Amino acid sequence: MKKIAFMNQKGGVGKTTTAVNIGSILANEHGKRVLLVDLDPQGNLSDHVGIDPNETERSVYNILIDQLNPKEVMQKHHNLDILPANLDLSAAEVELVNMMSRELRLKNALDLIAGDYDYVLLDCPPSLGLLTISGLAFADEVVVPMQAEYLALRGLSQLVHTVELVSGHLNKDLNVSGVIFCMFDNRTLLAKGVREEVEHFFPGKVYAGGVRKNIRLAEAPSHGLPVNLYDPRCPGTEDYRELVLEFLSRHDDEVPEGYIAPQIKAFSPETVSYSAVNTEAGSGSTASNPPPEIRPVWEDSDT
Numbered sequence: 478m479k480k481i482a483f484m485n486q487k488g489g490v491g492k493t494t495t496a497v498n499i500g501s502i503l504a505n506e507h508g509k510r511v512l513l514v515d516l517d518p519q520g521n522l523s524d525h526v527g528i529d530p531n532e533t534e535r536s537v538y539n540i541l542i543d544q545l546n547p548k549e550v551m552q553k554h555h556n557l558d559i560l561p562a563n564l565d566l567s568a569a570e571v572e573l574v575n576m577m578s579r580e581l582r583l584k585n586a587l588d589l590i591a592g593d594y595d596y597v598l599l600d601c602p603p604s605l606g607l608l609t610i611s612g613l614a615f616a617d618e619v620v621v622p623m624q625a626e627y628l629a630l631r632g633l634s635q636l637v638h639t640v641e642l643v644s645g646h647l648n649k650d651l652n653v654s655g656v657i658f659c660m661f662d663n664r665t666l667l668a669k670g671v672r673e674e675v676e677h678f679f680p681g682k683v684y685a686g687g688v689r690k691n692i693r694l695a696e697a698p699s700h701g702l703p704v705n706l707y708d709p710r711c712p713g714t715e716d717y718r719e720l721v722l723e724f725l726s727r728h729d730d731e732v733p734e735g736y737i738a739p740q741i742k743a744f745s746p747e748t749v750s751y752s753a754v755n756t757e758a759g760s761g762s763t764a765s766n767p768p769p770e771i772r773p774v775w776e777d778s779d780t
């Protein structure tokens with residue numbers, strides 16, 4: 478069983494689209510048992526698989542706050558098990574603040590059912606708050622969806638720092654295992670430059686496959702369908718299918734006979750450049766001058 482958090486504190490980079498479509502292709506085309514967990518109070522993942530977050534009474538909120546068994550919250554759609562979100566979840570972050578072992582409540586609940594699945598995929602909200610931390614406390618690894626644009630690199634140090642804080646305090650094996658370029662446009666020089674910078678920052682982690690911009694990917698959610706069920710032959714489906722093969726091979730899972738994993742670029746550590754990935758423009762921070770300390774969210778209440 479593998480537990481993967483799709484995380485990037487930036488919104489609109491493809492976290493939800495990637496979690497849903499990788500999940501659906503794993504379940505519907507590779508026969509994997511997949512659980513999707515919607516940790517974003519906006520409920521975009523829930524919407525994408527056909528659950529109206531405004532109508533759904535039970536959500537991850539009830540798991541976190543009322544300690545319901547996840548099975549009491551779960552819905553099944555398109556061969557996927559879903560733990561949906563709704564707006565209640567935005568209150569959870571506030572309500573959790575004074576609760577005991579708040580960062581571990583989600584983990585403790587999901588541990589009850591995780592063994593039933595091959596893959597548990599968590600769709601994180603666009604923040605580094607308690608919901609994201611709760612997801613990271615449970616996950617074994619983080620996959621970072623990002624857009625190949627200059628601003629996408631800002632905040633990467635902060636993301637890595639958060640992952641390190643969680644691995645230092647709550648979940649020692651957590652690491653960033655992959656980076657996926659979503660809405661990629663191979664034709665622009667900028668996209669190539671950004672990709673190379675990220676390959677230097679995360680040596681060996683960037684998926685060789687990327688997801689091209691494709692309108693079908695943006696249409697599918699309004700039909701409540703993962704893209705492979707909405708349009709099985711569009712470029713968006715093709716790209717996610719290819720990505721899933723790479724995903725399976727990176728997780729030492731079965732791939733179809735004849736599949737050869739793409740060559741992953743690896744750079745030696747000496748060549749790693751941090752110049753483009755600082756949190757603040759012009760902060761002048763470098764590898765030897767790291768960005769300022771970020772306090773773990775679980776220390777907030779001590780102040």
Ligand SMILES: Nc1ncnc2c1ncn2[C@@H]1O[C@H](COP(=O)(O)OP(=O)(O)O)[C@@H](O)[C@H]1O
Pocket residue numbers: 487488489490491492493494495521603659660661688689690691692694695696698713
């Ligand atoms: N490759 C793509 N091509 C076109 N539109 C996309 C693509 N990937 C995502 N989108 C659309 O971009 C928007 C943001 O994507 P989303 O997955 O919701 O990002 P996040 O979860 O990081 O906020 C959504 O409307 C989604 O449908």
Ligand SMILES: [Mg+2]
Pocket residue numbers: 489492493494517521522600601
């Ligand atoms: Mg999202």
